Amino acid sequence: xxxxxxxxxxxxxxxxxxxxxxxxxxxxxxHNRAHWLREHxxxxxxxxxxxxxxxxxxxxxxxxxxxxLRLAALAGxxxxxxDAERLRAADxxxxxxxxxxxxxxxxxxxxxxxxxxxxxxxxxLLFMENVxxxxxxxxxxxxxxxxxxxxxxxxxxxxxxxxxxMFHKADVVLLTKIDLLPLLPDISIExxxxxxxxxxxxxxxxxxxxxxxxxxxxxxDWLDERRRRLFGDE
Amino acid sequence: xxxxxxxxxxxxxxxxxxxxxxxxxxxxxxHNRAHWLREHxxxxxxxxxxxxxxxxxxxxxxxxxxxxLRLAALAGxxxxxxDAERLRAADxxxxxxxxxxxxxxxxxxxxxxxxxxxxxxxxxLLFMENVxxxxxxxxxxxxxxxxxxxxxxxxxxxxxxxxxxMFHKADVVLLTKIDLLPLLPDISIExxxxxxxxxxxxxxxxxxxxxxxxxxxxxxDWLDERRRRLFGDE
Numbered sequence: 001x002x003x004x005x006x007x008x009x010x011x012x013x014x015x016x017x018x019x020x021x022x023x024x025x026x027x028x029x030x031h032n033r034a035h036w037l038r039e040h041x042x043x044x045x046x047x048x049x050x051x052x053x054x055x056x057x058x059x060x061x062x063x064x065x066x067x068x069l070r071l072a073a074l075a076g077x078x079x080x081x082x083d084a085e086r087l088r089a090a091d092x093x094x095x096x097x098x099x100x101x102x103x104x105x106x107x108x109x110x111x112x113x114x115x116x117x118x119x120x121x122x123x124x125l126l127f128m129e130n131v132x133x134x135x136x137x138x139x140x141x142x143x144x145x146x147x148x149x150x151x152x153x154x155x156x157x158x159x160x161x162x163x164x165x166m167f168h169k170a171d172v173v174l175l176t177k178i179d180l181l182p183l184l185p186d187i188s189i190e191x192x193x194x195x196x197x198x199x200x201x202x203x204x205x206x207x208x209x210x211x212x213x214x215x216x217x218x219x220x221d222w223l224d225e226r227r228r229r230l231f232g233d234e
Numbered sequence: 235x236x237x238x239x240x241x242x243x244x245x246x247x248x249x250x251x252x253x254x255x256x257x258x259x260x261x262x263x264x265h266n267r268a269h270w271l272r273e274h275x276x277x278x279x280x281x282x283x284x285x286x287x288x289x290x291x292x293x294x295x296x297x298x299x300x301x302x303l304r305l306a307a308l309a310g311x312x313x314x315x316x317d318a319e320r321l322r323a324a325d326x327x328x329x330x331x332x333x334x335x336x337x338x339x340x341x342x343x344x345x346x347x348x349x350x351x352x353x354x355x356x357x358x359l360l361f362m363e364n365v366x367x368x369x370x371x372x373x374x375x376x377x378x379x380x381x382x383x384x385x386x387x388x389x390x391x392x393x394x395x396x397x398x399x400m401f402h403k404a405d406v407v408l409l410t411k412i413d414l415l416p417l418l419p420d421i422s423i424e425x426x427x428x429x430x431x432x433x434x435x436x437x438x439x440x441x442x443x444x445x446x447x448x449x450x451x452x453x454x455d456w457l458d459e460r461r462r463r464l465f466g467d468e
Contacts, residue, residue, distance in 0.1 A: 017251065050283045050368045050397060051389025077396050078369065101399050103337065103369035132396070133369055134284045135312065135337035154388040154411065155285025162311050163284060163366070165335050177388065183417050 025140055028107035032114075032143025036126070042227050043126045045105075045142050047166065048150035049159075050132030053176035053210055055083045057150055057219075058127055059090040060210035064220055072119045073127040076105040083129060092127075093119035104137040105130050125223065134159065138166040146226050152177045153187055160195040167196060172204045172222055179209040259374055262341035266348075266377025270360070276461050277360045279339075279376050281400065282384035283393075284366030287410035287444055289317045291384055291453075292361055293324040294444035298454055306353045307361040310339040317363060326361075327353035338371040339364050359457065368393065372400040380460050386411045387421050394429040401430060406438045406456055413443040 036043045048054050055075070062071055073094040075083035078101060087094035097105060097113050110128060128144065130137040149170040151159055154177060160167040167173065173196060181187060189207055196203040206222065208215025270277045282288050289309070296305055307328040309317035312335060321328035331339060331347050344362060362378065364371040383404040385393055388411060394401040401407065407430060415421060423441055430437040440456065442449025 049285060049366070049389075050393055051386070079398050080392070080395050082392055082396065101369070101373070103367070131369065132283070133337070133367055135335070135365065135367055136370065139335070152285070152388065154386065154414070155283075158314070158316055159284055161314050162316065164313050180388070180414065180417055183414055 022139070025107050028111055029141040029143040032107055032111055033145075035114075036143065036145065037230070039122065040231050041123055041126050042146065042223070042230060043128065043142070043144045044146045044148055044223075045128050045130060045137070045144035046148050046150065047130045047134075047137045047170075048132065048176075049134050049152070049155060052132065052150040052152045052155070054129050054132070054150050055086050056210035057174065057176060057208075058087055058092060058129065060208075060213060060216050061127075061219065061223075062087075062090045062092050064213065064216045069125055069223075070121075070123045071125050071127065072117065072123045073129060074105075074110060074113050075129045076109075076131045078102070078131065087129075093117075093123075099131060103131055103133050103135075104140050105142055106140045107142050110142050124227065134163040134166050138169055145230055146171050146223075149173045150176050151192075153180055153184060153189075157187060157191045157195055160192070160199050164199040167199045168201070170200060171226075172206060173200070174219060175205055175207040177209060177211075178207045178214060179212050256373070259341050262345055263375040263377040266341055266345055267379075268377075269348075270377065270379065271464070273356065274465050275357055275360050276380065276457065276464060277362065277376070277378045278380045278382055278457075279362050279364060279371070279378035280382050280384065281364045281368075281371045281404075282366065282410075283368050283386070283389060286366065286384040286386045286389070288363050288366070288384050289320050290444035291408065291410060291442075292321055292326060292363065294442075294447060294450050295361075295453065295457075296321075296324045296326050298447065298450045303359055303457075304355075304357045305359050305361065306351065306357045307363060308339075308344060308347050309363045310343075310365045312336070312365065321363075327351075327357075333365060337365055337367050337369075338374050339376055340374045341376050344376050358461065368397040368400050372403055379464055380405050380457075383407045384410050385426075387414055387418060387423075391421060391425045391429055394426070394433050398433040401433045402435070404434060405460075406440060407434070408453060409439055409441040411443060411445075412441045412448060413446050 071092045073087045073092050076097045081096045084094040084096040095113050147170050206218050305326045307321045307326050310331045315330045318328040318330040329347050381404050440452050
């Protein structure tokens with residue numbers, strides 16, 4: 001842990017303080033996880049840089065799922081209700097979590113937001129759209145069943161190598177905005193796969209475009225498989 | 235300040251601990267600032283999301299300055315020496331600061347990196363390329379004379395509203411990758427200006443493309459003006 005933040009390593013703040021913070025987060029995450037297992041909800045922690053296309057991905061997911069899955073979302077942002085508004089317009093019941101100046105969601109924030117959810121009845125999938133940040137959210141377990149990182153083709157091929165903690169802990173990386181590839185002659189999906197293979201124990205990259213819908217069906221298949229793995233064929 | 239991090243607000247870690255951290259950073263930043271003023275160096279804290287094009291901007295700056303300005307750089311990243319390598323290849327003497335898992339540069343890290351700089355003799359401009367992150371770097375003064383935020387056109391128009399702390403404190407925002415605008419029919423520079431006007435006390439947006447060179451001369455003019463303001467016409 002660093003001296004400024006729960007996300008680094010270093011000096012001034014004592015190790016004990018950081019351990020207390022993370023231990024407290026782990027307890028809240030375990031509570032969330034038990035709740036979702038009991039309710040048969042697949043909770044997804046969706047992370048990525050600002051502008052990686054996380055909200056657009058969820059909009060496209062709702063379009064493609066076409067009511068087959070009951071979706072809901074928490075939208076984490078420093079300020080504004082914009083992402084939650086976009087998601088509600090896409091027929092995903094959604095709640096904002098505004099963090100002020102905090103750089104990530106934590107399990108207690110998520111728990112508080114779920115005390116009185118605006119959706120009624122059971123849901124199949126809960127997306128927690130984290131604050132746009134490739135560093136700090138990686139450290140905070142929210143109790144999720146799946147950790148998903150959105151990486152856009154415009155961010156460059158070296159991001160997995162430069163932000164290894166985030167990619168090391170991901171279950172799947174979604175390569176977003178592939179409709180922009182014609183204007184990016186220097187970007188190669190194979191080189192992104194190579195970079196991922198250096199930092200991700202079981203590399204899995206799904207290229208897709210929220211705008212054109214390309215690749216979205218593979219992403220839905222992945223979510224289905226994750227649901228079967230957790231809860232069997234229901 | 236948040237309970238996990240120097241970047242938010244909240245609970246578990248005491249306010250005193252955070253105040254101690256930021257006070258310590260302020261002292262180191264004041265030391266850096268005094269040093270650069272004495273040496274007639276304009277120090278620039280360059281921030282932005284991962285993949286906003288910070289390194290490419292510096293490469294383009296070196297090409298356009300064509301030896302007229304003596305540049306040097308510190309490249310902050312969690313891991314790898316890649317940005318510093320790219321900058322050295324672009325004839326910018328550069329040192330890496332690898333932060334491990336920490337999400338921002340701080341004034342002490344910068345000070346340590348400058349104890350034995352690889353450049354010889356005086357420089358005019360020192361770029362400190364911060365860790366890719368639109369949240370945490372905003373809180374840590376490095377002793378810079380200018381705070382510059384790179385925002386790429388692919389990140390969406392609402393980023394100033396969603397990450398207000400970063401944009402509120404910026405001296406100038408560079409809108410990067412404008413060569414991609416033909417593939418982004420939904421993105422309007424005017425709407426980005428409108429969003430900036432809500433959070434930036436004296437909004438200043440310079441659209442540019444590191445690839446085509448468009449707009450780079452306005453950016454060099456801005457740097458010249460900043461240099462004159464600090465040190466007069468030398």
